[in-house]
Amino acid sequence: MKKILLLFFTFLLLSACKNNVAKPNPSSVVGLPFFDLKGYFEKEITRLEGIKKGKKTSVVNDKREEKTLDSLDFRSELKIFSSSDINRPAWADKYDIEELFNPKGQQAETNYLAKSEKLKTRKISIEFEAGKVSKIFIENRIPSLIATTRQRLSYRPQKGYSIEINQKVIFSADNYFLVEVAFEK
Secondary structure, three states: OHHHHHHHHHHHHHHHOOOOOOOOOHHHHOOOOOOOHHHHHHHHHHHHHHOOEEEEEEEEOOEEEEEEEOOOOHHHHOHHHHOOOOOOHHHOOOEEEEEEEOOOOOEEEEEEEEOOOOOOEEEEEEEEEOOEEEEEEEEEEEEOOOEEEEEEEEEEOOOEEEEEEEEEEOOOOOEEEEEEEEEEO
C-alpha cells in the first residue's frame, strides 16, 4: 500500500509543478529552435473544450480502474505534456534533430534526441499527416536520490492520450502507473 501511495504522490507532485504557461507570442515562436509544445498544447486545450466525455483507464501496479467521465480538465490533464517543452536558450544545441519526409516531400516526422544524459526530456517524436500533427510521443527520465522515474507520453489529437510511468525506487519494488484517455464527442 505504501508503494502505491508513493507512486501516486510522485505522479501528483510531477503533474502539480507550476509552470507559468502563457500563450506564445506568434513573433517569438518563429525564433524557437524546436517544435513549440507549449503553444501546441495551449491550442489543443482550447480545441478540446468541445469534447465533453471521455473514457479514462487508470492502472497502478496491478490494479486497473475504468471510468466514463462527463467532463475533463484538459489544462491539468495535458500539463505533463507541455512541461516537456525543450525550447530554452541554453538547450538550443543540446538536442539532435532528425526530420523525415514522405515520398511527396512532405514532412512526415520530426525527432528530437537529447545529446546529454542530464536532460529530463530524452526524446520527442512528432508525426505529421497532411501537414498536421497526428501523434506526439515524449520520453522523459527523472533521476533522484531515491528513485528513477521514466515517463512515456503519447498524444493523438483525434483519439486521446496515454501517460505511462515506471518508477524504480531504491530498496523497494518497482512501481507502474498508466493513464489512458479516449476522447468521445
